[in-house]
Amino acid sequence: MNAIEAKGLTKFYGKARGIVDLDLTVSEGEFFGFIGPNGAGKSTTIRTLLGLIKKSRGSAQILGKDIETDRKEILSQVGYLPSEAVFYSGMRVKDVIRFSADLRGKDCRKEAGELCERFDLDSSKKVEELSFGNRKKVGIVCALQHDPRLCILDEPTGGLDPLMQREFFSVLRERNSRGTTIFLSSHILSEIQRNCTRAAIIREGKLIACDSVEALSKTSAKRIHIQGEVDMKALSHIRDLQKTDDGVSFLYGGDINLLLQVLAGQHIRDLSVAEPDLEEIFMHYYLDGGEEK
Numbered sequence: 001m002n003a004i005e006a007k008g009l010t011k012f013y014g015k016a017r018g019i020v021d022l023d024l025t026v027s028e029g030e031f032f033g034f035i036g037p038n039g040a041g042k043s044t045t046i047r048t049l050l051g052l053i054k055k056s057r058g059s060a061q062i063l064g065k066d067i068e069t070d071r072k073e074i075l076s077q078v079g080y081l082p083s084e085a086v087f088y089s090g091m092r093v094k095d096v097i098r099f100s101a102d103l104r105g106k107d108c109r110k111e112a113g114e115l116c117e118r119f120d121l122d123s124s125k126k127v128e129e130l131s132f133g134n135r136k137k138v139g140i141v142c143a144l145q146h147d148p149r150l151c152i153l154d155e156p157t158g159g160l161d162p163l164m165q166r167e168f169f170s171v172l173r174e175r176n177s178r179g180t181t182i183f184l185s186s187h188i189l190s191e192i193q194r195n196c197t198r199a200a201i202i203r204e205g206k207l208i209a210c211d212s213v214e215a216l217s218k219t220s221a222k223r224i225h226i227q228g229e230v231d232m233k234a235l236s237h238i239r240d241l242q243k244t245d246d247g248v249s250f251l252y253g254g255d256i257n258l259l260l261q262v263l264a265g266q267h268i269r270d271l272s273v274a275e276p277d278l279e280e281i282f283m284h285y286y287l288d289g290g291e292e293k
């Protein structure tokens with residue numbers, strides 16, 4: 001069964017674009033990354049999938065259940081961490097956590113206690129006394145304590161220090177190895193690269209790529225650094241052209257022979273050809289949707 005299946009899922013806020021014609025399939029058991037720049041539509045996708053906001057058109061199922069008609073069953077099997085966790089003030093952490101468990105009709109005391117310990121969270125404090133990062137931990141415990149089949153995590157690591165981020169991902173990997181599907185929305189490419197097997201990239205409300213992280217990281221483009229005076233006019237398939245102190249640097253996706261022919265007639269002092277790093281590859285998706293100029 002698929003954990004998530006969306007077809008033509010679209011959400012407009014009045015006339016404003018949220019997401020448009022999103023087709024997305026995540027199989028059960030996957031550790032799936034969802035990447036995109038600010039305003040791309042990640043939170044809109046998640047909130048629409050969970051039925052927290054009403055879709056404009058299209059359809060989607062979560063764990064085989066329809067997002068509109070089976071909302072209650074879906075929420076009982078999903079752990080959701082919103083990008084901004086908001087709690088009733090005046091409540092103690094332990095009461096927030098128990099309230100969240102009660103909503104699901106489950107006794108989660110053992111799991112909640114273990115998670116609080118792993119995240120070093122003092123459950124006797126009032127939520128408004130907590131720092132941003134510690135409030136995030138409360139949201140994480142609420143999202144995970146009932147051992148959901150599917151975890152949907154919207155930018156979960158914001159505010160967590162590096163030690164806590166490490167602990168958080170080790171909890172997620174343990175859950176995933178027991179069969180839990182993880183859907184992780186993030187801006188942080190390294191956390192997607194380290195943890196996810198597949199990922200989708202969303203830009204301006206549309207899905208522009210969906211593949212294994214390994215395939216997304218591969219490109220035929222090379223990073224070229226040239227020292228000297230070069231006339232680039234005869235070259236195409238160039239992206240991210242930057243002037244350096246002593247020459248130029250750019251991503252080149254064309255025929256390497258052509259590049260060498262063009263450079264042969266010019267006065268250059270040095271040339272290096274390197275693999276672009278992952279950050280550069282994703283920036284290419286972010287900035288121009290993957291089209292070469």
Ligand SMILES: Nc1ncnc2c1ncn2[C@@H]1O[C@H](COP(=O)(O)OP(=O)(O)OP(=O)(O)O)[C@@H](O)[C@H]1O
Nearest residue numbers: 013016017018036037038039040041042043044045
């Ligand atoms: N309540 C709303 N009313 C109107 N427009 C909205 C609303 N919520 C989101 N949008 C718009 O929908 C688009 C997608 O926003 P969304 O919050 O889903 O992006 P995101 O990828 O989660 O961004 P970020 O990484 O900044 O959290 C944006 O253009 C945003 O301005």
